[in-house]
Amino acid sequence: MQTEGGAAERRCTAFSPPIRDPSEALPVLAPTVYSPPVPRLLEEIDWASPVLQLPDDPEWADELTQRLGSASACYMYTAPSRWLREGLVQAVQMELRHLPKHIALQVMLVTSQENACRYCYGAARQFLTLHGISKRRIDEIERDVKVASTDQKEYAALQFARNLSRSSPRPSRRDVDTLLSMGYAPEAVEEIALYVVIVCLTNRVATFIAAPLETEEPVKEGLMGRLMRPLVTRLQKRPRPPAPAKESTEVGPYAPLLDLVSHTAGVPLLARMLGGAMNSSVLPRRTVAWMFAAVATALDCELCSQSSRRLLELEGIPKERIDTVLHSLAGPELDETESILLPWVRETVHYQTEVIQRRSHELAKLVDDYTLLEAIGVASLANACARLSMLRQ
Amino acid sequence: MSGWLGASIAIALAIGLFVLLVIRSRRARALELALSRTTENLEHIEQAFSRFAPQGVVEMFTSGERDIAPTRREVTVLFADIVGFTQLSESVDPTVLVPILNDYFRRMTRVIRERHGHVSRIMGDGLMALFGSLDTNRWQASDAVQAALAMRSALEELNAELREKSELELRIGVGIHQGDCVAAVIGSHDMMEFTVLGDPVNVAARVEALTRTHQVDILVTAKVRDSLDERFRLREMAPTLVKGKTEPITTWAVESFDAARSTRRNDL
Numbered sequence: 001m002q003t004e005g006g007a008a009e010r011r012c013t014a015f016s017p018p019i020r021d022p023s024e025a026l027p028v029l030a031p032t033v034y035s036p037p038v039p040r041l042l043e044e045i046d047w048a049s050p051v052l053q054l055p056d057d058p059e060w061a062d063e064l065t066q067r068l069g070s071a072s073a074c075y076m077y078t079a080p081s082r083w084l085r086e087g088l089v090q091a092v093q094m095e096l097r098h099l100p101k102h103i104a105l106q107v108m109l110v111t112s113q114e115n116a117c118r119y120c121y122g123a124a125r126q127f128l129t130l131h132g133i134s135k136r137r138i139d140e141i142e143r144d145v146k147v148a149s150t151d152q153k154e155y156a157a158l159q160f161a162r163n164l165s166r167s168s169p170r171p172s173r174r175d176v177d178t179l180l181s182m183g184y185a186p187e188a189v190e191e192i193a194l195y196v197v198i199v200c201l202t203n204r205v206a207t208f209i210a211a212p213l214e215t216e217e218p219v220k221e222g223l224m225g226r227l228m229r230p231l232v233t234r235l236q237k238r239p240r241p242p243a244p245a246k247e248s249t250e251v252g253p254y255a256p257l258l259d260l261v262s263h264t265a266g267v268p269l270l271a272r273m274l275g276g277a278m279n280s281s282v283l284p285r286r287t288v289a290w291m292f293a294a295v296a297t298a299l300d301c302e303l304c305s306q307s308s309r310r311l312l313e314l315e316g317i318p319k320e321r322i323d324t325v326l327h328s329l330a331g332p333e334l335d336e337t338e339s340i341l342l343p344w345v346r347e348t349v350h351y352q353t354e355v356i357q358r359r360s361h362e363l364a365k366l367v368d369d370y371t372l373l374e375a376i377g378v379a380s381l382a383n384a385c386a387r388l389s390m391l392r393q
Numbered sequence: 394m395s396g397w398l399g400a401s402i403a404i405a406l407a408i409g410l411f412v413l414l415v416i417r418s419r420r421a422r423a424l425e426l427a428l429s430r431t432t433e434n435l436e437h438i439e440q441a442f443s444r445f446a447p448q449g450v451v452e453m454f455t456s457g458e459r460d461i462a463p464t465r466r467e468v469t470v471l472f473a474d475i476v477g478f479t480q481l482s483e484s485v486d487p488t489v490l491v492p493i494l495n496d497y498f499r500r501m502t503r504v505i506r507e508r509h510g511h512v513s514r515i516m517g518d519g520l521m522a523l524f525g526s527l528d529t530n531r532w533q534a535s536d537a538v539q540a541a542l543a544m545r546s547a548l549e550e551l552n553a554e555l556r557e558k559s560e561l562e563l564r565i566g567v568g569i570h571q572g573d574c575v576a577a578v579i580g581s582h583d584m585m586e587f588t589v590l591g592d593p594v595n596v597a598a599r600v601e602a603l604t605r606t607h608q609v610d611i612l613v614t615a616k617v618r619d620s621l622d623e624r625f626r627l628r629e630m631a632p633t634l635v636k637g638k639t640e641p642i643t644t645w646a647v648e649s650f651d652a653a654r655s656t657r658r659n660d661l
Binding site for chain 2: 297298300326327328329330331343346350352355
């Protein structure tokens with residue numbers, strides 16, 4: 001496996017440096033849609049009550065405890081959706097070959113901060129504490145990524161995470177080029193990109209559910225923290241039980257998306273989640289495709305738009321009708337659930353935590369818990385996929 | 394003797410080293426404190442600045458971007474004005490009026506932001522909001538009209554509160570138009586703003602003024618109307634000549650939005 005900076009046998013990856021005229025200027029950074037100032041501190045994030053009922057699933061709770069060391073709220077809420085719950089657990093365990101653990105944890109914090117996800121933000125702080133990063137250092141990172149890192153390469157990775165987790169300015173090829181210019185190998189860039197979008201996915205799931213933060217920082221740096229640290233580390237290193245047998249990695253038109261991260265250990269995870277969403281027993285495939293198409297349209301994401309349109313065509317929807325629906329996110333072509341979900345899923349792209357949680361509560365009055373959970377999973381996955389593919393543009 | 398001398402030198406060196414370490418450590422702590430204060434200041438500046446410009450523009454400036462390249466893009470421009478504000482400002486005590494005005498702007502800004510727009514400028518009692526000025530927004534016209542309808546509802550709530558306290562009631566006129574604009578940071582080193590320039594801005598302002606002529610609160614142009622679907626209930630107004638245009642322009646009054654209706658447009 002190629003390591004960072006090793007150029008001798010560099011393989012071509014989706015994020016290989018582009019062949020460009022040296023005189024060609026880098027694309028101009030696109031300005032953004034107005035968003036309120038990003039909350040910098042955990043306590044600045046408003047958080048609603050959960051939108052779902054907490055499922056009573058002791059089996060899943062036991063399995064979670066065995067695999068992750070505890071049955072955290074976010075994972076418990078997703079219990080009814082097999083592909084989503086499994087995807088989230090595997091996301092935590094995703095193998096990182098290029099990204100050092102301490103940077104990965106910082107990336108997690110910065111991404112959660114950008115997404116204003118109180119749940120993941122708190123969890124990231126807890127993780128960092130358990131991995132021996134001092135509270136002061138965490139506060140520094142939390143306060144501002146611009147001054148937190150003295151290492152330029154580390155700073156570049158954090159800045160990349162920050163840009164990618166935002167929907168505006170649109171993440172672009174320029175972000176990839178910046179990392180490459182800092183000496184990261186294309187494979188490493190793939191890995192960082194996938195890691196960031198997976199954290200974004202987790203952030204969205206936790207935010208849309210409004211998963212309650214069990215405690216702010218249950219394990220502080222004191223004696224308890226030091227005692228717990230080796231235990232948690234050991235738990236994380238335990239052999240993991242195999243994933244549930246019934247799953248699908250059939251991703252159809254979304255295959256080009258997997259090519260973007262084909263050199264990472266996380267590609268099977270993405271394939272399983274895409275396959276799971278597309279073969280959902282709760283939402284029909286065409287509904288999933290409509291949701292993906294709406295997110296891709298909102299982000300002006302070419303690759304995801306093409307894949308979603310192709311999937312809709314395969315589901316028997318004529319091209320002109322796809323255009324009509326995407327023009328207004330409404331139309332007689334949509335069934336009742338789709339008519340409700342499409343305007344909501346569009347809101348999951350550029351969101352303020354308070355507003356999206358309010359809208360999720362409104363959605364909860366219109367659909368049952370299973371549909372809502374599945375919609376939350378699909379919306380989060382669609383956002384992750386679109387962001388990933390935007391890096392190619 | 395030499396042993397005593399050696400020990401003394403060693404002790405002196407150790408003391409010297411200790412003092413140096415203490416000084417260094419104090420200096421490092423002072424620097425950390427200064428850095429922390431600077432970061433906090435930067436945060437406050439960013440937050441304050443974001444009241445004057447879109448957050449993305451603020452981010453670009455604070456992250457070291459010197460220039461934001463002007464872009465030509467399709468933007469939906471919304472103008473809103475309080476009807477009869479001049480008379481109001483003459484008859485109502487400023488200490489009463491200004492808090493009401495600020496409350497009005499707070500409510501309007503909130504509903505505009507929730508519909509993917511941003512308030513670009515506040516001019517007295519008027520405001521200009523932009524949709525799609527910074528990023529591509531396929532649904533910008535619909536967002537702007539939804540925002541106008543939300544402004545109408547927000548104003549009703551404000552008026553209900555005002556009625557409990559006084560006789561005062563606000564009425565607004567909203568004009569919406571869509572077209573190609575230049576989005577840029579305009580101004581001098583002393584004073585700058587992120588805004589859009591072009592004919593659509595003037596037309597939107599003229600359309601807003603037409604709300605007085607037609608005695609309605611929300612008016613849109615043909616360009617905006619073409620982007621809306623059947624769920625928006627519109628009423629056609631008589632073509633009217635406006636300042637700066639040689640041909641009369643037709644506008645549509647926005648009556649309501651019904652999410653349950655089919656999406657094929659069918660104007661009244």
